[in-house]
Amino acid sequence: xxxxxxxxxxxIVLLLSCGTKQADFxxxxxxxxxxxxxxxxxxxxxxxxxxxxxxxxxxxxxxxTGEVIYDIRRNFGNRASQLANMNEEQIKVNVSQFANxxxxxxxxxxxAQEANIVTEQSRVDSILKMQYQRTGGEEKFFxxxxxxxxxxxxxxxxxxxxxxxxxxxxxxxxxxxxxxxEDIEHAYNEDKTATVRHILMKTQGKSDSxxxxxxxxxxxxxxxxxxxxxxxKLAKEYSEDPGSKSNGGLYQDIQRGQMVKxxxxxxxxxxxxxxxxxxETQYGYHILTVLERKKETKPLEEVRQQLEDRLxxxxxRDAYQQHIENLKSRYEYEVIEF
Numbered sequence: 001x002x003x004x005x006x007x008x009x010x011x012i013v014l015l016l017s018c019g020t021k022q023a024d025f026x027x028x029x030x031x032x033x034x035x036x037x038x039x040x041x042x043x044x045x046x047x048x049x050x051x052x053x054x055x056x057x058x059x060x061x062x063x064x065t066g067e068v069i070y071d072i073r074r075n076f077g078n079r080a081s082q083l084a085n086m087n088e089e090q091i092k093v094n095v096s097q098f099a100n101x102x103x104x105x106x107x108x109x110x111x112a113q114e115a116n117i118v119t120e121q122s123r124v125d126s127i128l129k130m131q132y133q134r135t136g137g138e139e140k141f142f143x144x145x146x147x148x149x150x151x152x153x154x155x156x157x158x159x160x161x162x163x164x165x166x167x168x169x170x171x172x173x174x175x176x177x178x179x180x181x182e183d184i185e186h187a188y189n190e191d192k193t194a195t196v197r198h199i200l201m202k203t204q205g206k207s208d209s210x211x212x213x214x215x216x217x218x219x220x221x222x223x224x225x226x227x228x229x230x231x232x233k234l235a236k237e238y239s240e241d242p243g244s245k246s247n248g249g250l251y252q253d254i255q256r257g258q259m260v261k262x263x264x265x266x267x268x269x270x271x272x273x274x275x276x277x278x279x280e281t282q283y284g285y286h287i288l289t290v291l292e293r294k295k296e297t298k299p300l301e302e303v304r305q306q307l308e309d310r311l312x313x314x315x316x317r318d319a320y321q322q323h324i325e326n327l328k329s330r331y332e333y334e335v336i337e338f
Contacts, residue, residue: 021059021060021061021062022060022061022062024052024054024062024064024066024067025064025066025067025070026049026052026064026066027049027052027066027069027070032073032149033049033066033069033070033073034049036069036072036073036080036081036083036084037049037065037066037069039081039084040069040083040084040091042084043084043086043087043088043091044088044091044092044095046065046338047065047069047091047095048065049065049066049069051065052064052065052066053065053336053338054336055068055095055096055099055335055336055338056099056100056102056103056333056334056335056336057332057333057334057336058103058107058328058331058332058333058334059331059332060106060107060110060331061103061106063099063102063103063106065095067102068095068098068099068102069083071098071102072094072098074150074154074158075154075158076148077145077148077149077150078147078148078149079148083095088205089204089205089206090205091205092204092205092206092338093204093205096204096205096335097204099335100335103333104324104328105161105165107324107327107328107331107333108165108168108169108324108327109161109164109165111168111172111327112164112165112167112168115168115171115172117164117167117168117171118164119160119163119164119167123163124156124159124160124163127159127163128155128156128159131155169320169323172323173316173319173320173323174316174319174320177312177315177316177319179308179311179312179315183311184300184304184307184308184311185300187256187307187310187311188296188300188303188307189295190256190268190295191268191293191294191295192255192256192294192295192296193253193254193255193293193294194253194254194267194268194290194292194293195250195251195252195253195254195290195291195292195293196249196250196251196254196267196288196289196290196291197231197232197235197244197248197249197250197251197288197289197291198235198239198241198244198249198251198263198286198287198288198289199218199221199231199234199235199238199239199241199249199286199287199288200239200240200241200283200284200285200286201214201217201218201238201239201240201284201285202240202283202284203280203283203284203285204282204283204284207337208337214284214285215278215285217238218278218285218287219278221234221238221287222275222277222278222287225275225287225289226275231248231249231275231289232248232249232250233248235248235249236248236249240284241283249288253294254267256268256310256314257310257313257314257317260281260282260283261318262279262280262281262286263279263281263286263288266279266286266288267288267290268293270288270289270290271290272290272291272292272293273289273290273291274289274290275287275288275289276288276289
């Protein structure tokens with residue numbers, strides 16, 4: 001009877017622990033991670049390891065500044081010290097991106113566990129062997145890790161998590177997707193490429209008030225362009241896109257699937273010679289004007305496989321994004337502004 005009572009109590013404890021939110025991760029003093037966080041906090045006080053502020057909140061877990069610094073140090077080793085040499089905006093961008101990546105990984109690993117997806121050690125070992133070969137052998141790989149202040153246990157853990165997430169996404173998101181004959185024929189008849197000029201003003205790491213000011217500036221630039229000012233000159237003066245600024249914002253012969261979705265939608269829908277409205281991507285606010293679009297000139301059968309592959313990649317990307325957004329909604333996932 002006593003044994004049954006103990007087991008019953010243990011079951012209650014397990015049930016209670018499963019129903020509670022995961023405790024926040026916090027850095028320990030006198031560790032390289034704590035030291036790095038302290039240095040970063042000199043530029044961005046929100047990163048103070050003692051405060052351990054929340055970057056991502058959800059009903060199941062939080063992602064804290066301490067956890068992000070720990071994971072950055074774990075992944076990049078001694079190279080993580082570069083974070084302390086960045087300015088405030090650069091730190092915000094890098095920390096925000098890493099926090100979101102960590103948050104999404106936590107969700108996907110939980111979902112993979114619910115789906116009973118497990119990564120076998122043999123798969124981890126296979127990936128490790130490939131890494132050994134790329135660095136000139138196992139001994140040199142271990143020497144590299146030691147020089148960079150990284151641990152092989154962390155490398156193995158990261159590989160295992162990545163493979164688990166990959167298996168989950170393939171099974172749940174990608175495998176059910178099909179590309180039909182109608183999809184291929186429709187894609188063949190669409191415009192294949194677009195040539196545009198565009199202006200980007202970055203918003204990564206900016207506060208809401210700063211974003212509002214950037215949007216206001218972009219609205220003013222758009223009005224100037226509509227009134228006849230040279231768009232290429234405006235791009236050279238105002239654009240913050242290093243890939244096109246010096247060329248007056250020019251991107252030639254963009255193919256579908258090459259740019260982020262909002263940019264692609266504007267490039268292939270705005271009438272030639274006209275301007276888009278100000279639109280937003282993960283990089284910031286954009287304006288573009290379409291100079292030219294071209295259709296496929298090769299016979300359908302010659303490009304069928306290429307079209308099918310592109311459509312599958314596009315459907316996979318869209319399905320993954322929708323899936324992760326649905327999961328975030330279910331987890332009550334919130335990015336904290338700081």
